Amino acid sequence: MTWYYAENNAQQGPVSDDQLRALAAGGRINGQTLVWKDGMANWTALEQAAPHLLAAPAPAMAAAAAAGVPDQAFPALGPETALCSSCNRFKPLDQIVMIAGQRVCADCKQVSLQRIRQGETPGQRFRFAGFWIRFVAVVLDGIILMPISVGLAIYLLPSLMGADAGAQLLYQIAANILGLAYKIFFNGKYGATPGKMVVGIRVVRQDGSSLGFGLAAGRALAEILSGILIGIGYLIAAFDAEKRSLHDRICNTRVIYK
Numbered sequence: 001m002t003w004y005y006a007e008n009n010a011q012q013g014p015v016s017d018d019q020l021r022a023l024a025a026g027g028r029i030n031g032q033t034l035v036w037k038d039g040m041a042n043w044t045a046l047e048q049a050a051p052h053l054l055a056a057p058a059p060a061m062a063a064a065a066a067a068g069v070p071d072q073a074f075p076a077l078g079p080e081t082a083l084c085s086s087c088n089r090f091k092p093l094d095q096i097v098m099i100a101g102q103r104v105c106a107d108c109k110q111v112s113l114q115r116i117r118q119g120e121t122p123g124q125r126f127r128f129a130g131f132w133i134r135f136v137a138v139v140l141d142g143i144i145l146m147p148i149s150v151g152l153a154i155y156l157l158p159s160l161m162g163a164d165a166g167a168q169l170l171y172q173i174a175a176n177i178l179g180l181a182y183k184i185f186f187n188g189k190y191g192a193t194p195g196k197m198v199v200g201i202r203v204v205r206q207d208g209s210s211l212g213f214g215l216a217a218g219r220a221l222a223e224i225l226s227g228i229l230i231g232i233g234y235l236i237a238a239f240d241a242e243k244r245s246l247h248d249r250i251c252n253t254r255v256i257y258k
C-alpha cells in the first residue's frame with residue numbers, strides 16, 4: 001500500500017504501511033491526520049481509513065520511531081500544496097484559486113464555475129432537485145397511475161354512486177395501496193418512479209447510495225404524512241438547503257439530479 005498524508009496543509013508521501021505506522025508511533029501524525037491512497041474516494045482521517053496502522057507498533061517500528069524517522073524517507077512532493085475541494089487532491093499553491101470560499105485547483109476551475117452557474121454549492125457532491133421539478137414528477141406519476149385509479153373507480157362506480165360507505169373506504173384503501181406499491185417498487189428497484197425518471201431526478205440516501213426496498217417502503221409511508229399535512233411536508237423542500245421534504249428528513253434521503 002502506498003499512502004499520502006496531510007501535514008501543514010501539504011501532501012506528504014508516498015509512504016508504505018510500515019512508514020505510516022512509524023509516523024503515527026512517533027507522534028508526527030495521529031488518528032485525525034487526513035490520509036489517502038489510490039482507490040479511496042476522499043481524504044479520510046487515519047483512524048477511519050486504516051485504524052490498524054494506529055495500533056501498537058512492532059518492536060522494530062517502535063525503535064525506528066524512537067530513533068527519529070529520517071526526513072528523506074518521506075519526500076515531500078515539490079512546493080507547498082493545498083487540498084482542492086473539487087477533486088480532493090493536493091495541488092501546488094500557485095494552481096489553487098478561491099471560488100465561493102472554496103479552494104479549487106486550476107484543473108477543476110472551469111467545472112466549478114459551471115456548477116455554480118447551475119446553482120450548485122461548491123464542495124457539495126450532489127445537485128439537489130428542488131420543489132418544482134419534484135412537483136412535476138409527482139404530477140407525471142399521477143397521470144401514469146390514472147388509468148388504473150380511474151378503472152378502479154369505474155369498477156366500484158355502482159357502489160360509489162349508491163353512497164356506499166364501505167365501497168368508498170375500499171376505493172380509498174385500494175388507491176393508497178396502489179400508490180404505495182408503485183413508489184416502493186420503482187424507488188426500491190430503480191431509485192426513481194417513472195415520473196422522476198422522465199425529469200431526470202432520483203432518490204438516494206445521504207451518502208448517495210440507493211434506497212433498497214426497505215427504505216423505499218419507509219419513505220413511501222412517511223410521504224403519506226407529508227400529504228396529510230395539506231402538502232406542507234412537500235413544501236418545506238423549497239426552503240431547505242438540501243431540498244429535503246418532510247419524508248426526506250424522516251428517512252434521511254435526498255432527491256438529486258442524475
Ligand SMILES: [Zn+2]
Nearest residue numbers: 084087105108
Ligand atoms: Zn481539483
